[in-house]
Amino acid sequence: MLFKTLLGIWMSAVIVASFLFAPAAAGFKEPEAARIIFFHVPNAVVASIAFVVAMVYAIRYLKSRNLVDDAKSSISAELGLVFTVLATVTGSLFAHVQWGSWWNWDTREVAIVMLLLVYAAYFALRSATDGVERRARLSAVFAIVAVAPMVFLMFVMPRIMVSLHPADTLGRSDGLSAQYRMVLFPAMAGFVGLYVWLFRIKTAIAEYRIKIRRY
Amino acid sequence: MNPLLAFMIAPLLVWIGLFCYLLSIDKQVRKLGK
Numbered sequence: 001m002l003f004k005t006l007l008g009i010w011m012s013a014v015i016v017a018s019f020l021f022a023p024a025a026a027g028f029k030e031p032e033a034a035r036i037i038f039f040h041v042p043n044a045v046v047a048s049i050a051f052v053v054a055m056v057y058a059i060r061y062l063k064s065r066n067l068v069d070d071a072k073s074s075i076s077a078e079l080g081l082v083f084t085v086l087a088t089v090t091g092s093l094f095a096h097v098q099w100g101s102w103w104n105w106d107t108r109e110v111a112i113v114m115l116l117l118v119y120a121a122y123f124a125l126r127s128a129t130d131g132v133e134r135r136a137r138l139s140a141v142f143a144i145v146a147v148a149p150m151v152f153l154m155f156v157m158p159r160i161m162v163s164l165h166p167a168d169t170l171g172r173s174d175g176l177s178a179q180y181r182m183v184l185f186p187a188m189a190g191f192v193g194l195y196v197w198l199f200r201i202k203t204a205i206a207e208y209r210i211k212i213r214r215y
Numbered sequence: 216m217n218p219l220l221a222f223m224i225a226p227l228l229v230w231i232g233l234f235c236y237l238l239s240i241d242k243q244v245r246k247l248g249k
Binding site for chain 2: 011015197204205
């Protein structure tokens with residue numbers, strides 16, 4: 001219960017800080033609208049983490065053949081997909097403000113659509129495969145292989161191609177101001193906490209379904 | 216009222232709503248495990 005209470009307070013504080021503590025970002029077309037990065041960036045970061053976790057549990061499943069590992073892998077991929085959709089929506093909102101159009105077919109936008117398609121294919125595969133063991137085995141292999149395009153699409157492609165989207169803002173010293181960092185990093189921690197909570201709830205449901213043989 | 220403060224209420228309400236919803240699901244899931 002402590003974790004949930006802390007998360008509730010933490011995220012509320014992050015929302016308040018993103019509006020009241022962080023100043024309007026100079027240099028943006030709509031300086032006040034730049035606050036969306038406190039939600040957009042953590043969503044994208046959590047999505048990447050979720051896909052890596054899906055891969056880790058997929059490897060564990062192939063070793064252990066325990067259906068709980070398969071369930072954890074698919075739950076993480078599912079949450080990764082949800083957070084990717086949220087990153088896309090918040091990105092599109094900001095693109096409308098900053099670049100003047102909801103969708104520009106920018107490198108980063110194309111990359112995220114491709115990523116969504118990769119993981120949509122993962123769930124298409126899961127729903128199209130008969131037999132629990134066979135489905136778990138095939139989707140585990142998919143979840144492992146899918147990390148390669150995920151890393152390429154999220155981290156490599158936007159850096160080697162021309163893009164309107166800023167890159168390495170967190171790594172560069174001239175990127176974000178100290179006040180923005182003081183809100184963004186706690187926001188990331190909060191979103192990771194939310195992911196962990198959702199993961200635990202869905203895992204408990206999946207374990208129960210496995211127990212009553214309704215998985 | 217500061218317009219920024221007014222705008223802040225929307226995400227805060229969304230979060231509080233989501234938090235309460237997740238708490239209730241979490242409670243039900245705990246019962247399920249028993």
